[in-house]
Amino acid sequence: MKIIEWGVLIVNYLFLGGLSAGLFFVSAIATFLYKLDEPSPYTRIARLGALMAPWPVMIGCLLLIFDLGRWYHFYKLFLHLRLVSPMSIGSWLLVLFNLVALVNCYAWLTERQRNDLFAKLPRRLAFLGKFNYDIDHWRRRLAFAGMPISVGVGIYTGVLLGAVQSRPFWNTNLVAQLFLFSALSTGCAALILGLAGREQPVQEMKLLYGFDICFMVLEFFIVLPYLIHGQLSVQAVQDSLKLILGGPFTILFWVFFLGLGLLTPLVIELRELVPVVVSNREFHYNRILAATTALLILGGGFLLRYIFVYAGQMSAMQ
Amino acid sequence: MAARPKRYAMVVDSKKCINCKACVVACRAENSVPLAYSRPWMNEETRGVWPKLMAAFAPEQCHQCDHPACVRVCPTGASHHRPDGIVVVNEAECVGCRYCMIACPYDARFFREDKGVVEKCDFCVHRLERGQLPACVETCPSKVRVFGDLNDPKSKLAELLSDRQYRVKKPEAGTGPQIYYLI
Known part of the structure; x- marks a missing residue:
């Protein structure tokens, strides 16, 4: 082993x-979905996404x-x-993304939040008070500039693994795509979870469910060719797939990732959204169901990384 | 006329190997490698059923590839390719990310927990600079390893590679390994 x-x-x-x-990307899209001079439910998605986006990646770094x-x-x-x-490119990409996500987060603070933030600065850092600018008008520019960077970060996590030729479990471009759509889907799920506690976020949920369904369907249709192509590939790749087809990660992959982490939330979201779109029925927002769905997606996203990181390292060329 | 650049490589005649592991011990002593780790290692294979048994031993170490995956993925350039073909790790630049270990198709690298850096065989470059052979080559009692310059047609190594059949391990990895196993 x-x-x-x-x-x-x-x-x-x-x-x-x-x-x-994912948080940044979905927030950035939402930033462009409303007119600047009109109140819109989508500002809640854009704001929440922008406020949440920098912190997970910072902890990750x-x-x-x-x-x-x-x-x-x-520092080297x-x-x-x-x-x-890929690691060198990724390191620089992460720095860039952290910076854009932080500035974007700042741009979405309300005036009161900004003033509170600067008021809490210790006396030694009081000079930072002169940076208390209102940069609300930068939001769309930041969203536009940050979108390709966020996609880059989402893809890069997969490229880091996919670029390793000696690990047949990883060495396909599908891993980068899989990780990207999983990233976007977990971003949606975190927003669903974040909004679940708010007062009747019906319009927001409809939009997030719609995005999430797209991302999860794409993710599912990458998992399928990954498995099929793997089985039709060279012996080393077929052998590496045995790790999830009868090997130590089989139950984790099929039951917990694919079943509970991808297909179950997909079915729940389709069940909620399709009647609204097709039959024009009223959207029955259920807070607990939404939160459960989001938690399943987040769990599935984590498991996907867990399975790929471990199984990939256990796979080898013959 | 300018001197031809050197390209160091190694030929292994594994049929001569008796699995004494003197190479492993000599390397540890020469390069101060703790007991938990090893730069060269032995592959052992037994075939058949007693009394018709066959045991084969083949030493292995870093293949000093022509297109090393470890060098490509290294984010700081700590793993680099010398002009003479030897792949070395500059400890001062290594951050210990272990990406090179994961990328190496031969699993020829190990992580020194005590130093926080990755190590591997470097054909004893410090000995080569003094005009000596790598420790594993010098110590081998049955002369399994032949070390030399591929670009020197008069070398024993070049002679063996032109006279004998050989194979390299995992050529499909595309890294251009430079440890040649005589058949």
Whole structure:
């Protein structure tokens, strides 16, 4: 059996990085779905997404740093830019994404929140008060600029694994796509969870369910060719797939990821949204069902990373 | 005329190997590798049923690839390719991300928990610079390993590769391994 070098810290990092990318992306789309001078329910999605987006990826980056053999040397990642190394590109991409997500988060603070934030600064940092600018008008520009970066972060987490030729379980472009759509779907789920506690977020939920269904359907139709192509590929790839087809990750993959983490929430969301779209029925918003669905998606997203990180390292060329 | 650049490689005649592991011990002593780790290792294979048994031993170490996956994925350039073909790790630049270990198709690298860096065989570059052979080559009692310059047609290595049939491990990885196993 192969030695597992990347463990649970990396699993968490890949999940949290994807979650932030998804939060930012969905929030950014919502930013363009309303007229600036009219109140819209979509501002709640845009605001919540923008406020939540920077934090998971920041925690993820810290986990990534503490996973290094010499975490105090992490700055060396930023003394080089190696375009052939997915990790080098990813490190710079994460810095860029963190910056854009933070500025975007600041842009979505209300005036009162901004004033409260600066009022809480310790006396030594009081000079930062001069940065108390209103940058509301930057929101759309930040969303526009940050969207490709968030997609980049979502894809990169998969490219990091997919670029390793010696691990047949990973070495396909489908992993990058799978991780991207899973990231976008977990972002939607986090927003559903965040809005579930609010007062009747019906319009918001309809939009989020719609996005989420698209992302999960795409994710499902990447899992299928991943399995089919793998079975039709060379022996090393077929052998590596045995890890989820009869091997140690079979139940985790089929029951907990695909069954509970992908198909169950997909069916629930379709059941909720399809009658509204097709038969023009009223949307029956159920807070507990929405929160449960979101938790299942988040759990599925985490499991996907867990299965891929561990199974990939256990796979090898013959 | 400019001197031809060197391209170090190794030939392994595994039929001569008696699995004494002197190479492993010599390497540990030469490179101060703790007991928990090893740069070269032995592959053992037994076939058949007693009394008709066959045991085969084949030493292995970093294949000093022409297109090393470890060098490609390294985010800091700590893993790099010397002009003489040897793949080395610059410990000062290594952050210990272990991406190279995951990328290596031969699992030829290991993580030194005590130092927080990745290590591997480097053909004993410090000995080569003194005009000596790698420790594993020098110590082998049955002369399993032949070390030399591929670009020197008069070398024993080049002679063996032109006279004998050989194979490399996992050529499908596309990394261009430079440990040649005589058949």
